[in-house]
Amino acid sequence: MAIVRLRKKLTNENLWIYILTLLMERPMYAYEIHKHLKERFAISIPTVTVYIVLYKMSREGLVSKSDRVSVSGRPERTYYKITEKGLQTLSEGLRFIKKMVETLEKEANLSL
Secondary structure, eight states, rough: OOHHHHHHTTTTTHHHHHHHHHTTTEEEHHHHHHHHHHHOOOOOOHHHHHHHHHHHHHTTSSSEEEEEEOOSSSSSEEEEOOOHHHEEEEEEEEOOOOHHHHHHHHTTOOOO
């Protein structure tokens, strides 16, 4: 179905915009990001997908990693934080989405 494909393209295939939005609040570790994606955006994906996206985002300079932190008796955690480039990219992405929706609404003569 077309709507199912649209939802997947705007969520699962563009996780970076949701992750950057979460990291605007504070640095987070991958499993925490995974949890928030599910709770706040209803995006249900395997945890490993978050690690893959974070790796790519780190390579692009959108996020940076902090030192690993051990939490009493738990494995070490790597925290990720948004970079200046990440802030700029998030802003550009949100402007693009807003403009796209406005254009579609105008062309379809709809007001959602």
